[in-house]
């Protein structure tokens with residue numbers, strides 16, 4: 001019967017590869033005593049006042065849909081937040097849509113701008129959902145490989161190399177999942193004239209903007225000439241520890257946002273109402289909690305990166321997000337072998353770098369969104385694992 005059912009699955013869906021992150025996560029969950037550096041979500045519970053705002057929303061009977069774009073009060077709060085934190089000005093009425101996580105914003109953006117045959121440049125190693133989202137929207141993902149020697153940033157040369165006549169857009173994500181790379185104002189400005197010259201649209205996923213440790217985050221939408229061609233995506237999952245609430249948002253030029261809103265109306269109606277009330281509270285009074293979590297991530301990052309370099313896993317200092325991306329090339333193993341053996345022998349789960357696309361092989365992603373005690377234990381185990389390899 002199975003093969004009969006298979007015939008109904010579309011070619012596009014059949015050809016999608018399952019996420020490589022999930023595979024290791026599932027494997028690890030079947031074992032005891034595993035320390036997982038595999039998952040990309042905060043280990044913090046959503047701050048209590050935000051949870052209370054969620055309860056209050058229910059108690060007050062807010063169990064119906066909101067406006068398609070989301071509660072106006074929340075859009076206004078997001079508009080002020082973007083202006084205060086990142087010097088970005090977007091209209092609450094016509095330029096912001098609340099979405100079901102940044103994930104839906106990514107999907108919406110691609111669906112609103114891609115025509116068949118359009119190419120979209122994806123910076124890799126990159127978040128696993130981008131390329132499938134381009135494919136599902138009917139476009140062709142084209143990989144722009146970043147390198148450790150460039151600290152996983154894009155350069156003019158690497159960008160120019162992948163642009164063709166069919167290129168419509170480029171997706172940027174800084175701070176990056178999985179490399180933690182950030183790009184400064186000057187670094188962004190060194191590539192924006194190429195973007196302008198080729199008339200590209202920019203999709204900028206800035207969900208980790210608040211988790212930038214050494215510099216101040218600078219959005220590409222602030223660079224002269226970029227605001228009119230940038231769709232900015234963000235959300236509450238990471239910095240506000242709200243992954244399960246499923247709330248993100250997208251802002252950008254009015255014409256594109258209104259095209260996205262049409263698709264959103266038909267496919268989603270609106271983002272979850274309770275989550276919107278929680279997010280309102282997070283924006284109004286969540287700064288202290290955000291800074292507390294960020295301080296903790298910074299300490300863990302410093303510890304983990306230093307430890308990796310000490311035990312022979314060369315690792316650049318990630319400027320943001322909550323991932324370290326050490327090279328495992330010294331072990332002579334592929335990233336799959338490394339991740340499988342480390343899980344088998346020492347019960348530490350990491351994600352093989354190749355799942356993040358071009359340039360990921362030879363690296364593993366380790367999330368430090370886990371307690372410092374777990375990180376210390378993980379480092380001990382990885383050190384033991386490395387010593388066995390060095391002695392063999």
Ligand code: PLP
Pocket residue numbers: 040100101102103104127173176177205207234235236237243246247248
């Ligand atoms: N963008 C990046 C770079 C991510 O790492 C993630 C989640 O891991 C998302 C978007 C999706 O976030 P959300 O939970 O808001 O859908």
